[in-house]
Amino acid sequence: MAIDPLVLVFLSSGLFLGWALGANDAANVFGTAVGTKMVSWQTAAIICSICVLLGAVFSGAGPTETLGKLGAISALPGAFMTALSAGFSVFIMTKGGLPVSTSQAIVGAIIGWNFFSQKPTDTTILLKILSTWILCPLMAGIIAVLIVQLIKFISRRVAIHMTTLDAIKRIALIVAGGLGAYALGANNIANVVGVFIPVQPFPTLGLGNFTISSAQQLLLLGGLSIGLGVFTYSRKVMDTVGSQLGSLSATTALIAVISHSIVLFMFASRGLETFLLNLGLPTIPLVPVSSSQAVVGAIIGISILRGVASINWAVLGKILIGWVLAPAVAFIICFIGLFFLQNVFALRVV
């Protein structure tokens, strides 16, 4: 069964979002390692692309479903505008120098679609998502503090030569970066293709005994677009992150990446959810969270440990403004965009 070319046109907004995610968020995972010359860009790009793709395909379904539940967008033009408005709001705010999260923008855009289509927003799911915006950096900060204490404990007891420690750090940065990229793919793939899942734009493919569903094809395509972003544009961003965070040591960077990876994985792992359920413990919601905020949370955690004075409150303020503005701007753009698509171009968006 042939795919309608229009489907690819509508998917382009999501794939653009994936490309932007790969170009920007790969820097959260490998930026400091590349910037501090601990890992070469080629090594980082190859590992990052492969791991992002694996994460998206094998563990990306959980957060994607949650996002689908927030707003079950039923028409492809509607999904197109939702992804486009999220991407556009990220673009505007990045231009304005405000740190912004794709995860938060897409939530704002989906609520915009809900408003336009006059469908109720599931408040339980919304609250679940909103809680993760605080939980994610908080957990990253706590995990970072615990890792710092663990490293201090070990380094006081085990004498490792500086040069050996350097080799260990390099390998740890590669492993942590790989895990981080996997977690990024697993968690943030929902931002890229989540809104297209309910629309089911692709027919199920049959390959012998295997079948590949529309959702799986979307996850694969989204993963590829993130990988493309990593290969085509991440070098510049990684270099910038490396030089901007020049005051961070390789150890601090490593701790930030590990904490980020753990947190993103926690918010994407179905295995962990089942494990907690079996123990009768409260579960961690499977929600796409911001990788940038996870890294920022981890760095703030480490800074608090060194003394509150080392925190850059101006940067923190900017992040908080971005927190509020990103979903609000995406909401407005989506609402207006849907209006135009429906009334000017006569496309079915609901």
Next chain:
Amino acid sequence: MALNLRLFQKTSDLENKVDSFFIKLAEASVIYRLAIRNYLKEGLSKEYTTHFEKVCDIETNADTLRSEIKLAIYSEMLIPDSRGDVLGLIETADEVFSLMKTSLWAFSIEAPVIDEELVPGYRKLTNMVVKAVDELATGAQVFFQSPHLVSSYLAKINLYEKEADKLSTNLKKQIFSSKMELALKLHLREFVDRIDSIADHAEDVADRLTIYAIKRQS
């Protein structure tokens, strides 16, 4: 895996070179003391020349190690976040070798005539200076493994340097209160300064080490 093993091989080579550099510093300080003791006892003897040549050989080897360490750090992109500190430490520590060599060189060329009653003063000063260098060599090696333990070594270096200053002052007083000719007094004073400057420089290296250790612990 091959990549990892190669990485560990490179860092292991660098580790050995750094350790060898500071072991050579300790070795040079011991031979320096033997050379001065020998000079104070017998003047320019064959034994003194052998010790002097040994110090020269060690200095040349240390120079080669310094170049190899520099090359490895930059060409293999090793320890990127500490390379400036490590090279700074090696470069300044290298100056200690040079000071020991030039001091012995001066003894062998100028052959100062040291009065019997001044000999204990020169010996004590040399011992104190060598203690400072020895402590520096150990402290630097410890810095690479356990930076939080470096402070006790650095405190000892400072203490030995202060003691060396006191001894050199007393020795100079003793020289200038004697009935020697002024030219001879000035000549002997220069040798006191030459020996004492080794401890002064060891203290400068220790000051750098203090900052590097704080940076590594933060």
